[in-house]
Amino acid sequence: GSGDEGAETPGGTTAESFVVYSARDKKVTDFVVEQFVAKNPEYKGKVEVLNMGAQEVLERTRAEKANPQGSVWWGGTQQGLSTGANEDLLEAWQPSFAGTMDARYKDAQGRWFGEILLPEVIMYNNKAIPADQAPKDWDDLIAPQWKDKVIIRDVPASGTMRSIYSAMIQRLSPDGSNPQPGYDWLKKLDANTVEYAANPTDLYVKMSREQGVLSAWNLQDILLQSERSKMPFGYVMPASGAPVLVDGVAIIKGGNSEGAKKFLEFLFDGTLRANLAKDFFQIPAVPIAEQPEWLANLGLKPMDVDWDVIAKNETDWINHWNAEIKNKG
Amino acid sequence: MTAVSSTVPSRRGEWARRLRGGASAAWFPYLLVAPLVLILWGYVVQPMLATFAESVSDDGTANYTQFLTSSGVARTSLITSLVISAASVLLCGVVGVAMAFLLKRFSFAGRRLIEAFILVPAALPPLIGAISFQLLYSEIGILPRGLQQLLGTAQPVLAFDGIAGVLVVHTFTMYPFFYLAASAALAGFDPSIEEAAYNLGAGRIRVWRTVLLPMLTPALVSASLLVFMTSLASYTAPLLFGVDQTMTMQIYINRTNGDLPMASTYAAVLGLVSIAFLLLMRWYEGRRSYLSQSKGVSAQRREIANPIGRWLAPVASVLAALVLLAPVATIALVAFSADGSWTTEVIPSAYTMDNFVTIFSEPRAFEPILNSLKMSVLATAGCVVVGVLIAYAVRRLKFVGRSLLDVGVMIAWALPGTVVAINLISAFSTGNGFSFGQALIGTFWILPLAYFVRFLPLVFRASSASLALIDPSLEEAARNLGASWWRAFLSITVRLMLPGVIVGALLAFVHGVGEFVASVLIYTSSTTPISVAINNRMYSFEIGTAAAYGMLQVVLIFVVMWFSGRLEGGGRAASRGAEQWTN
Amino acid sequence: MIDVKLESVSKRFTRSGEAAAVDDVTLTIAAGEFFTLLGPSGCGKTTTLRMVAGFYFPTAGHIHFGEQDVTRLAPNKRDTGMVFQNYALFPHMSVAQNVAYGLKVRKVSRADTARRVAQALTEVHLDGYGTRRIDELSGGQQQRVALARALVIRPRTLLLDEPLSNLDAKLREETRTEIRRIQRESGTTSLYVTHDQAEAMAMSDRIAVMRSGQVQQIGTPREVYHEPANAFVARFIGRSNVLSLPVTSAEATRVGVALPGGGRVTATAPDGHGLGEGDTALVAARPEHVVLVSPEEPDAIRGTVTGVEFTGMATHVTVDIGAGADGDVTVAAVDVPDRVDVGDRVGLRLPAERLWVVRP
């Protein structure tokens, strides 16, 4: 209920400075901004990064619609970005890197672009389970032997988990018309689940302290945790494939789009991407020249997921799971 | 009744006379309240109405009918939330009042220190605080695991989970509402009333039940309101303990689902429930008077002979303090333990200073702390000025719409922080009259403003409770001696309210320093508060450094508590209760 | 010169079904006058005082200070000094700070304040108590602080609500002399409430006797005492024996009545008493005027002693004179024959020149 006279307010577009709303780790943003400024000295001190959760980026962008404060939305799920796009929060454009990007990873109208790919894999505690005994595929997770060994980051409030669970349903019903087999599968998973974790941190703590030893989680974080924080985590690329989520970037309508465009162009710079892949285990959504070792050996097997079907049904499915399946298996 | 009507003078004469009434005139309350109402309307009520409007935007009241159907999530959530809130009020009441009794009625070595510690649980940083509870009491917690090892059982012992876990967290973090309110009231209590009850043969317990507790009603009502509303709007605890059928969880889930009208519906219902509870409490409190009618000022000296009491009190207080400090100790453990060194062990196996080195070696490490300090102090100052005035207006002045004013203030506390922040953004993303035509979004001022709106109820409630125990004839005496209303208000009424005001200000300050959910939506890089800084660490699972940051926050709050304890100690009338219980 | 004027002032508390606490009271107090409100507990004295001070607004009627209508004037603009019945001392200030408050408000210089506070404390016999906390004082000491606080500002109007009730007789007397001295010296108009009738008699220029919110009589102490307007006033002020006696003769200001013992006396009656032969007159006699005589004395009223009460200065003897009259008669005598005891038969004589016919 506001914005009567907002058109005249200059807002944040004065000079060239711009604000980035980022759901990326602060280490990543600091690193990237440093490089960006080094390359574009005129932006020294003009790039402001605010770190927050992906959901909060959406909330904030939405709330500020009348007078946008941010220029770049850096880090968000496909669903989140689509929501933003549909609410007319994002600016459509055609960057130079768009051409090399798989159409699945970007918005058709150019309102958002995938930055990194997040394969969702099976995570296990490698102190508790030897690598050879870890489950090999999704269906292994529902085996009775893992009763009370699984910990799941609670689903409804997590974009990642919603995608994984929806993918599990859609896997068994390609057109999404009959979710029942998927529900049954999730019910069995629920039976094996000892606890739902409140947030990623909670998940890591509970995994490391062995309240449960198995989970489904994204590859990047598993690698980061085990390498950086010395967590006892290992991963298994599921035999039937990993749902690959796209995590993207966008330009916020009404912000400083000039600086924002420059920044995004830089974000897809080849060397930068290589560095990010090496140091932060990011899988870029665009092809890059030099892949670090881990990426080259990854053997990523994407699961064939129809995100359109999921987008149509996700709310219903997850609501059903929340009401009828969770803690009832 | 037959009103005696005198000759009606001319209209002008009548007005002139009315205007001359000054602070005791009928129009005075409106004059005093008008700016407050404007502030509330602009900053609180209008945005809340927007929420309501949104909740009925899509399909009318259909969203609301969901709360009436017995099977739906909506209704279960509502009931779960209500149960949790009611239980939290009870538990916090018991713990808080008991602590107040121990610490304010007995004096023993170290009492001061414990008093300074006692607010720390309320000051636990979000997320890291909640996690510390998990590390303590949940299935992976130190306590259950320790017991498991001790007793050699297969499963962790006494692990809290679900609603029980939520209640534990609520009790720990919210009992200070009761503790502070009750101790301020106990200190200002007319001791002769208690003596009269003993004299009539009532035993200690009976005196508590029939005289002290009822006389503490304003304080307890104030604390109950705050605890009830906080529990209702509590998010992290249900999240961590996996109780997802609560109102706040549903708000979050619906927002994630993109069902904004439904989320607003939940928020509106939350508000309505809180208002209903508020009105109920107002009615309950209003039934009786709590103002001592004693002549003169009673001697504060009371003496106890009971040696058990003398020994029991310190022992019990120290035990309680240990339990209360356990979460802080847990954070300290994490802060000093090496990353990855603590997995299945009961307590960490390796210790290090690295986490502190990490934060201090950062160039702008202290900035978030200073930011939080600055913004909280600003907001608290605003809360004190406005809160005290509203408390006075609502309690002492007679005017139409007193209850509405009360509700208007409290509503900001009843709603989840996210909702408040989003409302503020909508209200101030462009300039309007309340911001002097400035767009506050993206400026420094939006954060203190948000804190002000959110924490005003804390100061208001605490002040109001202490005002209920102050004899209005003291202010009359001052006016009679020639003091203007302002002077009498400041030098007498506010001075006597001070214990309550300090309590409110402390609560506001502490909550300001810890505020996260609203801050994260409106902060800018130059106003990054400490909570966001901690959260950024948590986000990248640098739990050690996050805990180290958390420790800094705890220390900051502890220092403030210590000094405010001093401050209060200076105000003799207020806190001289305890010393005199021992001869 | 009229200084304070109450014009048909009424005050009704919202409690439904209650009579007005103050009911159509009209009073005028001259400048410098010492005016006392007397009346039974709960008759509306405090309420009246509070309206004059400005803490209550009259439900009806007007209050004037001199020419100015102050009915709704703010209390701090009235320049009244009030001693509250419950003291209303500031608990967070020391004794001296309490007393100094009004001076500070008036921006009296620091040195002057100190001097005047010290003097005021001396006046109420509290020298040396300046640094005490209020709760370290006895009840009477607190009352004296309240008094000093009101006196020290030398207000235009003093409002004293039982300011001496918790003091001992000795101190009360000294203090009332002090109050009167200050009041006379500074020509302060004073409105005084007391329960002590001797005090009211001794201090007041005029007295208003109230009952259930209404004024019964206004007059000088002697008028109120010796010429009570009605039986209530007669009974209320001092101890009075009010007897209903048959009228035997009636003149303009004298009424003859028949005594129970058989005698006949002529009592003074107010103008327009309207009594005639055969009516019953209410005749008031003060105990100190009733004389205890031998029951054998002719025309004496005979009765049985039902109570003997030693009050120091006098001894009160209560005598039951039988069903025919209103019951008991009290005799106050400085020197009571030691043999008088409960149960004794005694005779009483009523002195004609001290009998007063009162309205019912």
Added chain:
Amino acid sequence: MIDVKLESVSKRFTRSGEAAAVDDVTLTIAAGEFFTLLGPSGCGKTTTLRMVAGFYFPTAGHIHFGEQDVTRLAPNKRDTGMVFQNYALFPHMSVAQNVAYGLKVRKVSRADTARRVAQALTEVHLDGYGTRRIDELSGGQQQRVALARALVIRPRTLLLDEPLSNLDAKLREETRTEIRRIQRESGTTSLYVTHDQAEAMAMSDRIAVMRSGQVQQIGTPREVYHEPANAFVARFIGRSNVLSLPVTSAEATRVGVALPGGGRVTATAPDGHGLGEGDTALVAARPEHVVLVSPEEPDAIRGTVTGVEFTGMATHVTVDIGAGADGDVTVAAVDVPDRVDVGDRVGLRLPAERLWVVRP
């Protein structure tokens, strides 16, 4: 039978440099006795009462109830009913609930409670006020509630701290009769504090006069009034004229003194007064015994009237008798010659049989 015994009880507040509030007080009160503490404001009466009630512990000394040492017994186990000087009513309860509190504690049945509460309220003239809130009562009404609350439980010991100070004379008299009746009927031992000396005289079996925490004299009202132990008691109880006069002759219980006017009288003296010729004796005379005579009368003490005070029952005339003596003499007279006015020369006669030599 001794019911309450205070043995060398002292109470010292921690304030440094202060004298003890109660200093080595020893008293015994018999069962059923009505015992009054009298003394100037701040002399330690309330403190003594509070020690008996158990709210203060004596700094030294012991308190016994019968055989039991209660010095440190909890207040609720003492079965005392106290009327607090400041009332200490429960503001969150109605009038009736206040009065019923002690009965509820004693588990009196509901019906009985209702009956007794109603009766107690009637005794203090508050019928119909049961449902009122405390803050809707006048000061005197509050005091009566406090009184009813203490009386209704019929305690073993009644402690009354100025329970009638805010009541008008009429009501005070009625209420004190009521208190005495209840006290006699139930044989309650009572410890009473009052500032009203007439009240103390009228009600008490025995009186203890205190000063600065110390007991000056204990005795029946007549003893204290007519045979004061020292000048302080003489001056404090009632109005007394204490003159220092030269001794002209001395016997065991009689001392002759020279009057300022030239005459000579013989006054009663206490045993072992130790006075001899040439010493100065303090001689006390009550105003009501001093007779106002013409200044021409031989041997009259001559002086100038400095004050005339009408108190209703009597008129007090203060006469300055010159530098030679202690200053003023007060005469109380029921019928003062109307011509006596300030400045008049008058004569005084002291009646030998009413003079009493007191210790300094």
